[in-house]
Amino acid sequence: MVKLLIIADDFTGALDTGIQFKKCGISTQVFTKTKLENSEIKTDTEVLVIDSETRPLSKEEAYLQVRKITSWALSMGVEIIFKKTDSALRGNIGAELKAVSDAAGEASVFFLPGYPDIHRITKNGTHYIDGELLENSVFGKDPFEPVKRSYIPDIIHDQSDISAVNILVGEELPETGKNIAEIIVCDTVSTEDIDKRLDEMAEKKCLKLMAGCAGLADRLVEKLEFNRKEKMRFRKTDSMYVACGSMNKITENQLDYAEKNGGFARVHLSMEQKLMPEYYTTAQGKSFMNEIVELCRMKKKVIVDTFDLDDSKEQFMREHEIRPKSVRFRISDSHGCIVNEIVRHNVDVTILMTGGDTLMGYMKQIGCTQIEPLCEIEQGVVVSSIECGGRFVQVISKSGGFGTEDIMCRIAEKVINKES
Template structure:
């Protein structure tokens, strides 16, 4: 029986959270489409994770998609709805929390936004990244989703008129009989703060609507009784291929470190390879794919990335009349074509896909709507099994802004035979 529904706005968020349950042997299914068919839900599944793919949508579009998913769960009698949010508060925070509140009326949403273990905390309703105000961090300068506010009630009110209040970790939980639709932003400076709030909610029978990032999923997996089954692990392979569609500066430092301090071969996609529609059907594009196949046959550690100077991107957009939203779509498509070509070859590779758009673009390309989380190879890096047209791939999902400088080197050390 399904005990919990988790709604994430991108695929990396869905996997980061779902793995917290799967790695404990809790039967978990991750769906890559917002329209759920009950026949796809297995009888022993206790946690369903749905990727709404709503982060790049407008506020109105994201509201409707999330509300439809939450409505489905509420009508099916799912006891807990967990709205997974980005730990840097990117995306449609206000509209999606409003959608959950409207699906399950007259009940508060407890919002625990922080991820203290990686320096992302909330204090007095203000969100900080490694000691800096959110708006002054790298996420305030994100090329696609800059977050320009740090006070969480202001972020929510940009898209919603639902009442928002802030609570310290020490404040009591409201009596369930006095419930109303509101968002309660809880201070989360430590993991203990999260545990204490969850303990209060469980004791007060108030754990019905909750929101936060992947660490909240980890703590929920410890607080709620589940049936625990067999725990899986990753497999070692001959090589590691990194498809980096993220443009985050944290990721760039990781790539540079891997190239300079380990035996990673790094290739940067050209403007044509990234942005020209139909390129991979041309003789030049097919030749490039053959070169990539040969490269992976002769090198154990390969990185292909999409980074370029802002001047080059601006010049290309001006010359070709392209818009920023188009670039966001074309980069994952380019990476997807390369990964698909490699997957069709008899090369024993693990694929690490950086950035939610990159992974989702690939899943759409190969027609996969269900992915199986296996384990975490590092905190926040999820190993998954992907099946399509007879191909079985081991894929690692990594959020663009996640991980330390040497993360790729550590993954290679673990994964390569």
């Protein structure tokens, strides 16, 4: 029986939160569709993760989607709703938290936004990334969802009219209940702060509606009772292919390091190759995909990225009447075409995808709506299995803003079979 529902706004968020439970042997299912049939949910599933894909939507669309999912879960008797938020607070944070509150009858939602283990903390209601104000970090310059504020109640109020109050470390939680619609933003400077707050919530029997990132999920595992089974592991493959759809500067630095220091072969997609998915139906596109397949067979480590190498992008978009909002989806669809071709040729490869849109692009290509997380190979980096035409494809998902400079090299060291 499902005890906990996690609603994520993108695919990597769904996986890096769901894996906190799956890696502890807790039966967990992750879906990329929002309308589920009862028959799709296994009888032993205790944690259900739904990717609402609401991050790129308008705040009005995101509100309706999250409210609908929350209402469905509550009607099914799910006791705990966890609204997964980005650790850098990108997306429709305020609208989605209000949706959870409204669906539950105007109830309070406890929001613990920090992830101290990766130096993302909340102090006096203000969010910091590596000691820097959120708005001044790389996430303030995000090409799709730049975060222009650091004070969390202000971020919430930009997107909704729900009350937001800040609770300091050590300060007692206020009384809550139905008809008290507010977001209670809890400072999280250390992992111990999260543990203490969860213990207080459990004591006050208010572990019902909460929000936060994978850092909160990691601690919640220890606070709830679950049945636990044998843990799953990843398998080693002959090679690793990196499909980089992220445009985050952190990821760009990671790829530069992997190319210079890790022996990775690297291919930059042209404007046509990354922004025109229909290119891959042409003779030229098919020839290019065959070149990538052969490169994967010859090299153990391959990167294909979509970073802009010049200033021709805007002109190309004008000439082909491409709307800016569609860029992320065109990039993910293009990556999906290439990955699908690699898999079709039975290359023994682990596919690492950066950015939730990238993995979604591939799953759309193969018509898959469910993925099985296996384990966490690095913090925030999840290994999963996807079934495609009777074959199981091993994929690794990584958020664009996660990881140290050498992370690609460390992952390759773990996943590539040295005897091949």
